Amino acid sequence: MNEPRRRGPIARFFQGLWDAMNFTRRLAFNLLFFGFVLLLLAVIGAGDRARPLLGRTTLVIAPEGALVEQYSCDAISRGLSQATGGEDCKEVQLRDLLRGLDAARTDKRIERVLLRTDRMRFSGYASLREVADAIARVRASGKQVVAFGESFDQAQYLLAAQANEVYLDPMGGILLEGLGRYRQYYREGLQDKLGVDIHLFKVGEYKSAAEPYVLDAASPEAKEADLFWMNDVWQRYLGDVARLRKSTPQSLAADIDALPAELIAANGDLARYAQSKRLVDGLKTQEEVETLLAQRGVADEDSETGFRAVDLGGYLKHVDGALQAVDERPQVAIVVAEGEITGGEQPPGTIGGESTAALLRDARDDEKVKSVVLRVDSPGGEVFASEQIRREVVALKQAGKPVVVSMGDLAASGGYWISMNADRIYADPSTITGSIGIFGVFPTAPRALDKIGVHTDGVGTTRLAGAFDITRPLAPEVGQVIQAVIDKGYRDFTGRVAQARKRSVQQIDAIARGRVWSGAQARERGLVDAFGGLDDAIVDAAQRAKLGKPDAYRVRYVEKAATPFERFFSRFASSRMGAHWLRDASWLQILAAKASPHTARDLKFLQSALETTPGRPVKALAYCFCGF
Structure with a gap:
């Protein structure tokens, strides 16, 4: 075995010099880096402290x-x-x-x-x-x-x-x-120009959310x-x-x-x-x-x-x-349900069947929480996701924790579904609510494919095998299956509302059928209990839990907490140095996306409606394109 070759004294000198320089470079770099971090933390800390507030x-x-x-x-x-x-x-x-x-x-x-x-x-x-x-x-x-x-x-x-x-x-x-309130209508573009047939299944002559896909103008009932x-x-x-x-x-x-x-x-x-x-x-x-x-x-x-x-x-x-860091008083929890209702875990601004239900469950499991206010601002969305959230409202009540709903600008269709079982529903007279109805859309595109010379053919072991393939014409029996699912969804909706509001199904059907009401009109029809805002709902929830005067309890929002890095970055961005640095970093500004126009929103909604789950041929929707 050859022994390692030993360096001469000159080589060892230069190698030692290089190692010393390398060590000094790393040390200087690390000192600069940690100095910058400490300075950054100091700036954030200083920026986070409020200046003294003087009189006048x-x-x-x-x-x-x-x-x-x-x-x-x-x-x-x-x-x-x-x-x-x-x-x-x-x-x-x-x-x-x-x-x-x-x-x-x-x-x-x-x-x-x-x-x-x-x-x-x-x-x-x-x-x-x-x-x-x-x-x-x-x-x-x-x-x-x-x-x-x-x-x-x-x-x-x-x-x-x-x-x-x-x-x-x-x-x-x-x-x-x-x-x-004016919308775009796509029937001619989808059906006549592109050859895409949109089949609408609904209950309620006033349920107009999907009309733009099958009509060229608003129906008389919608107007x-x-x-x-x-x-x-x-x-x-x-x-x-x-x-x-x-x-x-x-x-x-x-x-x-x-x-x-x-x-x-x-x-x-x-x-x-x-x-x-x-x-x-x-x-x-x-x-x-x-x-x-x-x-x-x-x-x-x-x-x-x-x-x-x-x-x-x-x-x-x-x-x-001025607030105390530790507050052991009993709590009124507020859970916000804002945006469209979709399945699974969703970020703030959108209601997730699982994520919003989890927030309500957290409030149920928290011993300090004695009652809950559900703040609803939603046009609705998926029926199953709405039902997941409604079940958690019922579970809270069964656990002995009162639930009061405070409706915001819009609590319609699925937004009403998640509200109806509350102990009390508050709304502003100008809130938009109601729209108790169900619909589903199913597109077929064989004519569109024909235009480019593409055709669908094959075999199946039963008459329904492959019948829900959108590249094939919609068979009458498939339409019957879908309509039966939608009819059942409407019966579920009106039945649950009737039970929650202590009315007959016939009474609810008379004010349902997809009809949209203002908060004042909804109260006249028994869909809303009282006029008031969020503060009124909080006071009501506290009284139902017998928490005493406002200073005897704490109001807390139950929502997903920001990560430590998000809190750090937020403080940095709000500091003067951080704002100046980020403002000059023009490469960061290209990260902002522009708001989608109404047409993109409508077509995205149609795409979402087509994303069905196994065992359910059509996604039942409780959605309202109402608002301004």
Whole structure:
């Protein structure tokens, strides 16, 4: 065996020198790396601490993005969106907006509120009215509320109108136009152009969710039902605005009808037109409003606004900082069910049959939880997933824990399915609910394949073998099988509602058949128990569990917790250094995806409806394309 060759003294010298340099390089790199990490943690820690809140402060509520029940984006995506100015994950939680306003109402350090709603998006009027009530409580406490916007749509304006004073940019405008609901219809494109036949199976002449796939225009029944609930919501909107702006619903409606002629007479100046109709108190730029607030409050040259102010996020840090870290009081748990109802595990913003049921089960198993509020904002979806969630509501009640449902903007079809067994159902008069009906769609594409010269043929051991192949024409007996499944689903739905609401099946059928109702109309028909928002539902749930006064119990949201890394990244993105770094990192901004148009949503829904499970030839759906 050859012995290793020994290096000479010169080689050993240079080898030692190289090892020393390599060690020094790694040491320097590691020191720099850990120094950066420590600096990062220090910045995050400093950014996470709220600045002292002084007296005579103006609370600036100027959220951007969609008003939601819970975030649909994860913490990392929200952090990126916030830091880079992306639009996809800009969201504000209704709960945060409400607790900020409610805390400001009694906070002696908050002198007034500046309200900007012109960069918010809304999906309905029930949640809007909850925020409006919270603003009204601030006004009732004697604190001034000033609203400003560059322009307002009618939903944004409903909140702005709650203020003591409403100012509009001289180049802005307000357009009240009424409520409309228009959809795309695909029958000609699918059937005549592409050769795809969509077979619709449903119960209820008002169940119109799948009409766009089989018709070229809305059915008379769909138009009748939609106009009925929309008129109810719209008249309530006119009444709210008229009361706040010292007008009448009739006058506001007449102004909308006369808008074209009157706007021409005003030389197309929407801002001047709004002022002439007393929709706003004055026309001011943002700088002029800030100067006004500096004169009324406390001027602050170091503030971006020029006056002593705190934004909603900063204020909530003060509110949260005042809460005790450990709270052993009994709990009222809130479980949010927002979005479409689909099977399996789903992220926030979508209701999963398994994931939402698991949250309810967690509340049932938690000894500290004494009652549950299920907050529902959903158009419905899969019947089986809805039933999974309903069973957990029943299990909670059987475990001795009361369940109260608080309906948001929309709790229709499957959204009503998961609500019906609650001890009590609260809704806003402008909530959209009902739509008790079932449907299924089954496409066949042999004509489409014929157009490209593709044909299907083969053999089967029975008359039904391969009958559910969409490349073959739909046999009459297959249609009978599917319709029987849908009929059974409707009987299940109406039967369960009848049992839950202590009515006969015939009474429920008379108000079901897919018919959509406003919250006010639903209460008249016994589908809703009382008017009220989330706070009313919480108080009711606490009383049913005999928890005493509000300070005797704790309210806690039961939801999937963010991972440690998500919390770390969220704090980093909200810090000044993190926001600056991410904003300059343009490569991160390409991660944001653009919102899908209505057509893509409709076709995606059709694709989802086709994804059946073994043993079930068609997916029974309790879904409502209702809303705005």
